[in-house]
Amino acid sequence: MKLIQSAQVGTFESSDIMILIDPADMGTGRDIELDSNVILQYGDDILQSIHKILDKYEIADVKMVATDKGALNHTIEARVEAALLRAMNIQKGTLL
Amino acid sequence: MAKAKRKNRRSMLYIPGNNPAMLQNGGVYGADCVLLDLEDAVALNQKDAARILVRNMLQNVDYYNCEVSVRVNHISTPFGLADLEEIVPLQPDAIRFPKTESIQELAELIRIIEEIEDKHNLPHDKMKIHAMIETAVGVQNVYQIAAYSKRVDAITIGGQDLTADMGIEKTKDNAGIDYARKQIIMAAKANGIDAIDTVFADVDDEEGLREETLYAKKIGFSGKAVINPRQIDIVNDAFMPTDEEIRKASKIYRGWVKAKAEGLGVFAIDGKMIDAPVFARAERVLEIANVDLNTL
Numbered sequence: 350m351k352l353i354q355s356a357q358v359g360t361f362e363s364s365d366i367m368i369l370i371d372p373a374d375m376g377t378g379r380d381i382e383l384d385s386n387v388i389l390q391y392g393d394d395i396l397q398s399i400h401k402i403l404d405k406y407e408i409a410d411v412k413m414v415a416t417d418k419g420a421l422n423h424t425i426e427a428r429v430e431a432a433l434l435r436a437m438n439i440q441k442g443t444l445l
Numbered sequence: 446m447a448k449a450k451r452k453n454r455r456s457m458l459y460i461p462g463n464n465p466a467m468l469q470n471g472g473v474y475g476a477d478c479v480l481l482d483l484e485d486a487v488a489l490n491q492k493d494a495a496r497i498l499v500r501n502m503l504q505n506v507d508y509y510n511c512e513v514s515v516r517v518n519h520i521s522t523p524f525g526l527a528d529l530e531e532i533v534p535l536q537p538d539a540i541r542f543p544k545t546e547s548i549q550e551l552a553e554l555i556r557i558i559e560e561i562e563d564k565h566n567l568p569h570d571k572m573k574i575h576a577m578i579e580t581a582v583g584v585q586n587v588y589q590i591a592a593y594s595k596r597v598d599a600i601t602i603g604g605q606d607l608t609a610d611m612g613i614e615k616t617k618d619n620a621g622i623d624y625a626r627k628q629i630i631m632a633a634k635a636n637g638i639d640a641i642d643t644v645f646a647d648v649d650d651e652e653g654l655r656e657e658t659l660y661a662k663k664i665g666f667s668g669k670a671v672i673n674p675r676q677i678d679i680v681n682d683a684f685m686p687t688d689e690e691i692r693k694a695s696k697i698y699r700g701w702v703k704a705k706a707e708g709l710g711v712f713a714i715d716g717k718m719i720d721a722p723v724f725a726r727a728e729r730v731l732e733i734a735n736v737d738l739n740t741l
Contacts, residue, residue: 358494364466423501424465431494 350406356435359420359428366395366420368432373410379403385417398422402429406437452512453477453733454599454639454668455684456677459516461486462495465502472508474674475681479508482516483528484543492524496531503535514539514575520554533561536572539599544606545576546583548593555594570595575641579603580610584625591632600633601670602626604643615646617653630665639667648673658683686730694727694734698741701727 352372359367373380385395395417403411420428458476460467462483471479481502487495499515515537517528532540542554551574559569574596578587584607591600607622608615615621626642633640642661645654658669658680669680686694696714701724704712711720731738 362464362466364469420465421469421505423505424469424498427498427501428494431497434493434497 350408350433350437352408352411352433352436353438354436356432358432358435361416361418363418364420364424365418366425366428367414367416367418368428369414370432370436371412372436373412375410377410379409379411379413381411381413381415383415383417385415385419387417387419394422395420395425398425399429402426402433406430406433408433453684453735454512454641455733456680457514457601457641457668457670458674458677459486459644459670459672462499463487463491465498468498468502469506472506472511474677476511476671476674476677477668477681478512478514478538480514480516480541480670481537483524483532484516484518492518493527496524496528500531500535503532503537512539513537514541516541516543516577519544520550520557526557529557529561533558533572534565534567536567539573539575541575541577541601543577543603544579544583545590546580547586548589551576551590551593551597555596558596572596573598575599575601577601577603578625578629579606581607581625583607584628587629587632588635591636591638597636597638599639599641599667600629601641602629602643605646607643617647617657619643619657626661626666627664633667634665640665642666642669644670644672645676646672648675651675651679654679655683684733686734690730691734691736694730695736695741697724697727698731698738702741 355371357369359365361367381396381399383392383395385392399415454477456476457478457480458471458474459480459482460471462481468481481499483495483499515532517532517540518524520526545551562569576590576597578584578600587600591597602625604615604619604622607625611621613621630640645657647653654676661669662684668684671677671680697719700712700714700719711718713719
């Protein structure tokens, strides 16, 4: 699947995560910048949830900034999925 | 076969579909039902994100004993079909359909739902529909709407939209929609289904909420939608029978069982005639109060 535009989903509210993604050049891989106040405890879990959705949509190259406010896994997965669909122009969102 | 126990629907808590904190905690507040809202509580440019979030919540969050319904967008909007495609395969207890105006619309909704269910090998009789009446046309057609399908097992009134549609102000005494409320109740009762009252918008006015809920109970509503967890206990309490009502119902129930054993159809308690309708009302009181009939 191809990302064709920037997209943003989520909020800075508690229990949410803000996902910003930009398309990246082919071969550059997944560049994920994660900020979370529970990064020491759950950083690996959050990244695992993000990668799970990137794998599902077969995204090899992406730039992502994720700012977590204590979101549960299913919220993280929902936000990443919605951001990808917006970036693929499958669903319309805030940056369109 | 034992009579199926009717589920209490005293309080129905609206939860905005794009708010993870509220969605994940929705089951702990004590509401009889939670209503995950993809319609009015979600901004137009967040419909896609909310739909995916609600889908994931339905798959992962335990709402304990709450009845779970999802308010989708109307099928005439660009969001309604996509909502149904995501939500129907998960079979929440009910889909709440906003601004129901006619049985033609309801037929189209059911056709879409059943098509999605067929695609996923799901039965057609599990997930119910709660039809919201929010326009003057909807009120006019509510009898047909309530009778149209077995899937419709509750009729609800949306007071804010209805007053807007009527071009009147929504006042605290709900004078403008009183006729509509009673029409909706009669349509629901005529078809043996629940009627659920509209929200009380002033979260800080607890006494006003209590009064309005007691009135709703008096005219026949089975429950009321709430917009804040603080409103749940007040609404649940108002719809619960009082101790006196429970005592009286217990007495009637015991008397009825005894009379039945003696082959009597009508008998008296404290000089008042007890017949089948009085017994049915007493039985419902005990059911709402969760009284185990075997203990009486």
